[in-house]
Amino acid sequence: MSGLIGLIITIIVLHGAVGQGPICTITLPPNFLSAKGLATPFKTSGCTQTVTNQQVFAEATIVNPITGAIYIFNPVIADKNMNARIPILPTINPGDVVGLWFGSNAMGIKLKPSKAGELSFLTCVQGDGKTNFGQMAFCNAAAFFVAAKIAIKTGQLSIPPLGTSPKSGKPCYTVRSFEVVDQDQSDNVVTEYILANLAGGGTEIAQFSKANMQYYQAQQKAGKVTSFTTIMNGSDNRLVSVGLDNALGCKPFEARDQADVGAVRPSLALNELFASQHEGQYGTVALVPQSDPMVVDGNGNADxxxxxLYRAGVDQPLQPKLNPQSDVDYCSNMLTIGAASIKADKPFYIEAPTIDPAVGTNLWTFMGARFQASFVNLDCLALLDKTQEPVVAVTNADGVATVQDNQLIQHDHLDAPLTQLLA
Known part of the structure; x- marks a missing residue:
């Protein structure tokens, strides 16, 4: 049980609102939405890219509303005194609209401009001015989605079909599927970086690309680099477009990565456009709930x-007024759709790699542990007037859900006997 408590506490820390934990300040270069700005390493303070739960990531998606051209570019974020391999200069054409999103593995994010007033001018949003969201922030997001929808409406930008999983036979999931969401849906980015340990001491960070991987392989062979690895931002967007899609045989909406010749990748913005386009095809739509820890006020109350502000940054409909029943409905859908899918999709998840090895040893145990923590943190038991959790992940001494000894169990119904998921 101590491992379970540790797991829940860990996920609360990973997703909690700013003001309750450490802050990572990201200093942005001048004109950071320009080609030169995006190719200038962003700098951090109060955190380090060398520690997993302090890592932060940036992801730009760029669209032209007239031509429909769309592509991604992931700016590098480096520690203040860390070497950064100079990024490729992206191409931004006249009329292109750049949206920029930030994600963190645990730290609360605070954006800091190089020029006074630039964050407001470029419509950067990191909270409501009183409290920040936490591990999310974005710039020019609303303008990006307006531009993308113009291109979609005129037929210049085509969204790929939702598709059906060849394994489950069900429609593929989106970032707005209750089979995917947790307590703070639609957060974080799909960005990866390369982190290299230099032979002379110190660390270097670079954009993830085939060319950079080959560069560090050569540097290691030459004795200039002792080791290198990839780091990534886990959570909803990577989970659905990399973890679940791969496990289910589905395909996300992808665009050309300007930093990696010949590569196409998903992004937060592409995931939201994909989900919006296919509403009605994948069941009940999940939208950011008012009980999401990232959108409550400093006292934990709905705001x-x-x-x-958060919904606008991920292209979701605005909520006209606070509605306590919406929290109940969200929990109910997590139970009837989300918990049921963990059991139904076990054959496809159990052999798939985990999104976070600190939470579960494979994708299935990760999904179970993540669901359990979210159900607790959203106070779903009380809202649904139930006494037993629908999914219980029994963890090892390190708080990691494993498949040993049938350690992930699920109730058939909240007040019914347990069913061993691994049986």
């Missing part, structure tokens, strides 16, 4: 302004 309509903060909720709608």
């Amino acid at each position: 309509l302004k903060k909720l709608n």
Whole structure:
């Protein structure tokens, strides 16, 4: 049980609102939405890219509303005194609209401009001005989605079909599927970086690309680099477009990565456009709830302004007023759709790699542990007037859900006997 408590505490820390934990300040270069700005390493303070639960990531998606051209570019974020391999200069054409999103593995994010007033001018949103969201922030997001929808409406930008899983036979999931969401849905980015330990001491960070991987392989062979690895931002967007899609044989909406010749990748913005386009095809739609820890006020109460600021940054409909019943409905859908899918999709998840090895040893145990923590943190037991958790992940001494000894169990119904998921 101590491992379970540790797991829940860990996920609360990973997703909690700012003001309750450490802050990572990201200093942005001048004109950071320009080609030169995006190719200039962003700098951090109060955190380090060398520690997993302090790592932060940036992800830009760029669209032209007239031509429909769309592509991604992931700016590098480096520690203040860390070497950064100079990024490729992206191409930004006249009329292109750049949206920029930030994600963190645990730290609360605070954006800091190089020029006074630039964050407001470029419509950067990191909270409601009183409290920040936490591990999310974004710039020019609303303008990006307006531009993308113009291109979609005129037929210049085509969204790929939702598709059906060849394994489960069900429609593929989106970032707004209750089979995917947790307590703070639609957060974080799909960005990866390369982190290299230099032979002379110190660390270097670079954009993830085939060319950079080959570069560090050569540097290691030459004795200039002792080791290198990839780091990534886990959670909803990577989970659905990499973890679940791969496990289920589905395909996300992808665009050309300007930093990696010939590569196409998903992004937060592409995931939200994909989900919006296919509403009605994948069941009940999940939208950021008012009980999401990222959108509550400093006292943990629902905050309509903060909720709608967040929703605007991920292209979701604004909520007209606070509605306590919406929290009940969200929990009910997590139970009837989300918990049921963990059991139904076990054959496809159990052999798939985990998104976070600190939470579960494979994708199935990760999903179970993540669901359990979210159900507790959203106070779903009380809201649904139930006494037993629908999913219980019994963890090892390190708080990691494992498949040993049938350690992930699920109730058939909240007040019924347990069913061993691994049986």
